[in-house]
Amino acid sequence: MQKKSCGFFSRASELQRAPFINLPLHTGRAPAYLVRRMIRMSHAMSKVIIDEYGQVEFLRRLSDPLWFQAFGCVLGFDWHSSGVTTVVSGVLKQALKLDVHGISIAGGKGKKSTSAKTDILLLAENFGLSSAKIDSLLYANRMAAKVDTAAVQDGYSLYHHVILFDKCGNWAVVQQGMNAENGMARRYHWFSDNVQNFVREPHTGIISEKKNPCALDMTAAQSQENQKVCVDLAKSDTNNLKSSVYRLAARDTLDRWLGGDMVVDVVNTSGYEMPRRLDWALFKRIYDVQPGSYEELLSIPGVGGATVRALSLIAELIYGAKASWSDPVKYSFAHGGKDGVPYPIARKVYDESIRYLYGAIEGAEIEREERTDALKKLASFTTRMFPGQ
Known part of the structure; x- marks a missing residue:
């Protein structure tokens, strides 16, 4: 064919x-x-x-x-x-x-x-x-x-x-x-x-x-390195992940945060809209699973658009692993x-x-x-x- x-x-x-x-x-x-x-x-x-x-x-x-x-x-x-x-x-x-x-x-x-x-x-x-x-x-x-x-x-x-x-x-x-x-x-x-x-x-x-003009495509070949970093982030200690999120927020002049351990309000950074809320209990569950690949990470119940977007942006903006923002x-x-x-x-x-x-x-x-x-x-x-x- x-x-x-x-x-x-x-x-x-x-x-x-x-x-x-x-x-x-x-x-x-x-x-x-x-x-x-x-x-x-x-x-x-x-x-x-x-x-x-x-x-x-x-x-x-x-x-x-x-x-x-x-x-x-x-x-x-x-x-x-x-x-x-x-x-x-x-x-x-x-x-x-x-x-x-x-x-x-x-x-x-x-x-x-x-x-x-x-x-x-x-x-x-x-x-x-x-x-x-x-x-x-x-x-x-x-x-x-x-x-x-x-x-x-x-x-x-x-x-x-x-x-x-x-x-x-x-x-x-x-x-x-x-x-x-x-x-x-x-x-x-x-x-x-x-x-x-x-x-x-x-x-x-x-x-x-x-x-x-701007669409996140984590299935693109250009996103493969970003996928790897996302898995590493998700497998790391949740407190380390929180630290990365706070570091990212601290770099932005539009910092707005809602307190609490379960939910964090995330800012708009570098023109990319971040999810408004992150469920840290979900990240703790992901840590317990220790996914071996990005597909396994995505398959975990509860992992949705907010989780995918947050991990992707942290991987790109803090660790330099670029994702594809080209509409697929x-x-x-x-x-x-x-x-x-x-x-x-x-x-x-x-x-x-x-x-x-x-x-x-x-x-x-x-x-x-x-x-x-x-x-x-x-x-x-x-x-x-x-x-x-």
Whole structure:
């Protein structure tokens, strides 16, 4: 499988000459007639793809942001809306059948996203998965959400999370966050084959309209040294860690502190916003665990965005271990721009993406009118993504 390049487009002047997908937050629900149609079509198309290429390739396709977006468009949902994520995931949850597709899906939107753990346990029984594979799925489910909540701090709060898996324990995660200030959504894609380490550039793609000027990405390669120092800090005596925090605060002219052993109010330093409150009892628990790696540190219950950010800033500003403050949004779905911006079109990759969908439509057991309509929508999508091609 050829790896896709990444690109990002943010200037309005480039909208006419570069592929661009927006994910505005939309309220409301898809019409019932449309959902019924999408369930029927996704059931048929998924069967064709899985029969031809297997479950693993279907999971791989869903972890490709462009393919996922095009799939939703073909099914009939508005191509640029954030709703494509929740609706397509919800439709697949109803359409995928164990005896037909060999794939199960857990989780959902809002409160349903937190049911993924329970869903996995129930669905895994139907597969007859070993306890080791079930534990692996549960860990992947938890860590994917943990990373995009705490390790990647880009201003988007997760509200949608699903994990799809097969009988061999292969999995794909699709989750989405929202930013109330800019009214946009951001979607995160994961695939088990792509994850060697949950805290080392694990995503297959991240789709978003805007690139933040300052976002903490502890999964970036540039953050690896910072990760090591964070682990050392967390494993050291809590009083030593407190001393580092006080040293950092003493260097700033905006020192504001709230007393007490359990909670400390942390200042804004060097332009980086520090967490307002630190729970020293949590740091004592971390010290007792003595994590051997950053992934293990992140996996400890209670370790969230505030803990990650505080340790990272101490590691950088006191010990000189720099973290990445570059937004990790990746337009891995953008196969290229027609004028070579930001890179020439990878025709083979683009054609392969479309070929999968075209073949699935042609082979699906659906009415002729639905097939024609789906092909038209696919053609429309490719034209809008790659004008002039």
